[in-house]
Amino acid sequence: MANTAAFAGINGLREIRRSPASHLAKAMETGSVPGTVALKEGPFQTMAGVRVDPNSEEGARIASVAGGLPARCGEVGGKEGVSVLWLGPSEFLVVAPEEAHDSLGGDLIGSLTAALGDAPGQVVDLSANRTTFELSGPRARAVLEKGCALDLHPRSFTPGTAVSTEVGNIPVALLKSGEESFRLFPRASFADYLGRWLLDAMREFASPEVP
């Protein structure tokens, strides 16, 4: 059940909310190599962890709220402004813009909770669980390949797909958001580590290529 009640009356706290990698913003700016590879932390997002049998009635109700559940590893469901990542056969991560959160005028968590009803499963507000890194540029794949064993070649990892895997030895959800851009969702406590790891992996591309 989503604990939305706890968010009532937090108005005013939103302004002092800091993202898990905010202290690296400057380093990401200077560490980015224009036209080669760029890294920045994305804005806050509303995220909900959903566990439901996708083939059940409640699964269908959740799917209609979220805009469709992905059927297998790699697929991303959702609709305009909502992405649903496949984490497991009955586990999904719903990602939407921050304004979709119930405490900010949206209704994503509440409507997912209502769609589940009393059926087996869970909808948990995980908006503060993970942060978002945007890695983009022609060498973005080369940076990731230093710490991710998956085949990230475009023929295998196409835009609009996502996998739960390891980057730099820590668990992340990795979304291919464009031809040359990736979105990484590390848990908040790993944000500092992964941010610094990526900056270190990007460093070589700031120097001229040695033939």
Added chain:
Amino acid sequence: MLLISCPNCGSRDETEFHYGGQAHVPYPENPNELNDREWAEYLFYRDNTKGTFAERWLHSTGCRQWFNMLRDTVTYDIQAVYPMGAPRPSTAVPAAPESGTASLAADSTTTGTTAPSTSATSTAPGITKSGTTAPEGATK
């Protein structure tokens, strides 16, 4: 590094998985009727197989699902991947011989006839494809 073929996600690095020990160790039907020795054996005593061993694995940084695997403890050859609850598939690959001179060559002379799913390890699907690599012998 082992490349393990998760039934849900396809081929992934060993570091994404956790080992769950010997498979097919059922919880005692009537635990209260066990004496201390039998209880201790259920809890702590496991086979120390040299050769093909059925073991449990968890894809902990992927789909977080458990599955069973037949692995040769000598050669690390993964012979089958099958669902939890399914019976151990028969495999044509024999356990390593007692003599201790186990080699891939000795095994390979006896494979290729009725091995259920050596392909589970070698032709793992790409990450964008369906990852159903359960062996033919495995049933729900």
